[in-house]
Amino acid sequence: MLTRTLLIAIAVLVAAGTWRLARWYWRPRLALPDALILESATDGVRVFLDVRNEGAGRSRGCRAILIRCEKHESSGWVRVEPKRAPDPGDPNGPKAGIPSHDSARIALDHVLPDEPGSYRLEIAVINGEERRSSYVIEMQAVSPDASS
16 A cells, blocks of 8 residues: 555656646747837837747747836936836736747837937846846937938
8 A cells, every 4th residue: 555655656746747847848938139129209219129939838928127227427327217108908018929939029118218318228028937138228319300
């Protein structure tokens, strides 16, 4: 009886270990880009990331969140609070699904101010796990009569 119980316990542990290993292998693994994509909008500057899924699993509900935004002033880096991007359909921000070994463009949940200068952004991409990266971008002044 003890041998049978021991064999059942070992079988359950092996099955649980195999399941955990399979779940670890088939998870999405996000890779953040080296550079951001900036687009001018009416309410400021929209920021996009081309996020790559290097894992074997599909990423569902992936979104980009602004953790911190700082502007370089003469006294150093000063924190800036940009406004949230308008998205009437989803209160938690835009989400995207990324197939395995593919990439998708994800919009940041905030709109940067349209003021020239150096900005330092800390961005997190979340899909169950979190990947963070910091970027320093240069915003150039755009003349009011310029067309895009």
